[in-house]
Amino acid sequence: MTHLTLRPVRTVMLAAVLGSCLTFSAASMAQVSVNIAIGVPPPAPMYEAIPAPRPGYVWMPGYWDWDDHYHKHAWKKGRWERERPGYVYESPRWIQSRDGWVLVPGRWDQGGSKGKGNGKGNKGKDYHCPPGHAKKGEC
Template identity: 85%
Template sequence: MTHRMLRPARAILVAAVLGSGLTFSAASMAQVSVNIAIGVPPPAPMYEVVPAPRPGYVWLPGFWDWDDGHRKHAWKKGRWERERPGYVYESPRWIQSRDGWVLVPGRWDEGGYKDKGHKDKGHKDKGYHCPPGHAKKGEC
């Protein structure tokens, strides 16, 4: 085959690869979730001073993340994020599985605790965060 004969075939192949890659990328980016189990449990949470409430914002507390490059946990500081009406933020948390420790990422939960039968326990401050481990005990 000559180079002239390969050009149309190569162009069709490149177009097909690019077209399929673009088709998959938009759909796959919305649903990507990777769980990595590690053998090292996270350290105890670090104490952070929660700043005074900001109207229209929710305090997302800090948490231990896994830094794969350094092969250790790294503390991610808490931060403010614009509130989402009708949603409650669930902080990231580590769970122990049969394969090791897995980080469940933080997320915005539609409806929040009030729609799931949990009691508010009198915390009227939108910036309130239940300390780790207390929600499971029904203390928040």
């Protein structure tokens, strides 16, 4: 008789374990990013005048994104975004891989005091001034 009463308990425990595995699996899949390589290199960056500094904000320069609908690069204009204390913004950039060109998305890196910069877009030693901006004293 004890053999029959343990079977439902085992079934419930097995179902609970399988359910938690599926939950962990779904959570880990949600953190996966997909990079798609394309065969077309991005055009040269477009010049954008950096507006006057805004206290508490970081300038995110424009960049070329890939438009899947039209199968071509599309310019995304620069914009201001609220700063994140202790973080440094890293602009999106295209890298060439063996399979083609891949866009590395922009992101916030922990940088401590690196993010203070000079108020003209320079956000630390890893910051790259967009083409044409340094000549105009904007970086």
